[in-house]
Amino acid sequence: MNLTVFGATGGIGQEVVRQALTAGHRVTAVVRDPARLDVTGAALEVFRADLCDPEAIRPAVADRDAVLSGLGPRSRGDAGVAARLTRTVLRAMEAEGVRRVLVVSAGPVGPEPEGDGLLDRGARRIVSALLKDVYADLREMEDELARSGTDWTSVRPPRLQDKPLTGSYRTVVGGFPSGGRFIARADVAHAMLRMIEDPGTVKQGVGVAY
Template sequence: MRLTVFGATGAVGQEIVRQAAGAGHEVTAVVRDPARLPEGLRAGDLHGVVPLDDTAAVRGAVAGRDAVLSGLGSRGRRAGDVAERLTGRVLEAMEAEGVRRLLVVSAAPVGPEPADDPLLDRAARRVIGAVLKEVYADLARMEAALAASDTDWTSVRPPKLTNGPLTGRYRTVTGGTPRSGRSIARADVAHAMLALIDEPGAVRQGVGVAY
């Protein structure tokens, strides 16, 4: 497949690029700062690198693609409108070029709570939600923009992210959140995103992922 990856300098984005290229896909990266892209990715895995602030180049990077994947988002607690604003640029480029399939990274607290989640998990979620309130609000606005768009989007919603190895073994819940889902490695989030590209049941849905 021909894929475009936004946020390829981020931890999830780098995993998407590595795994996609390793599977033989043609990958183009769109990044905020091309200088931050690891040399190994730039030289060995990418069809091209495009700066996010070059509107014409971004449109060219998504034109004719089979799917677009995004790891864009805040790198800290004070998110502002990072995910909403940058994903808005992605949507503009895709809609201008008539490209439909989009997968993005969101977060588990943006989705519904499992009805049978233990009390301890519910309490922990409240604490984390208070600490990362701005981040989750930004992601919720991003998801609202997705829902208002004409794209065939999927929002992948992980809990706490770790730097663990790729396992390929995790739970997914379309339209919901795995019970007691407390963590998942960034590598497995990338794996899930790639696996969901051709999943019709995930189109215009949030998908919870966790161990």
């Protein structure tokens, strides 16, 4: 497949690029600073862009099979960036007639898992209160996806870890795995790539966790 990855210098984005290349896909990595991209490969195109203008990034998404995005806030001070940048990507995609897009959101944006105990529910509510601006940004991003004409999937992980790929995790379409507290960024990337051709994830939020 021909894939475009936004947020390609982030923890999940770089994993998406690396794993996609290993799987034999052609990848366009959209970055602001190419020096921060640690991945190389003959099937990799690095597209330098500032995500302010949909017209500027149309060449990066034209004729692609899917777009994958790791765009999002890296701290509470970045709240607002996910919705704003995703809006630009969606406009470029719609102008080029590209439909499939998968983005990274967060577990607390979706419904609470069924069967979780008081400890998990309490911890989730504390985190949601501390990061309320970040989650509000991600909810707005998901609203933008729902209003778009794309075949979107929002992947919702819990706390992220920098650990090796396992390929072993749980997913729940429209919900979240009960008791899921952690997942490696590498496994989030793995899940995103697996979902590209899964029709059951289209226009859905998907919880993913160990």
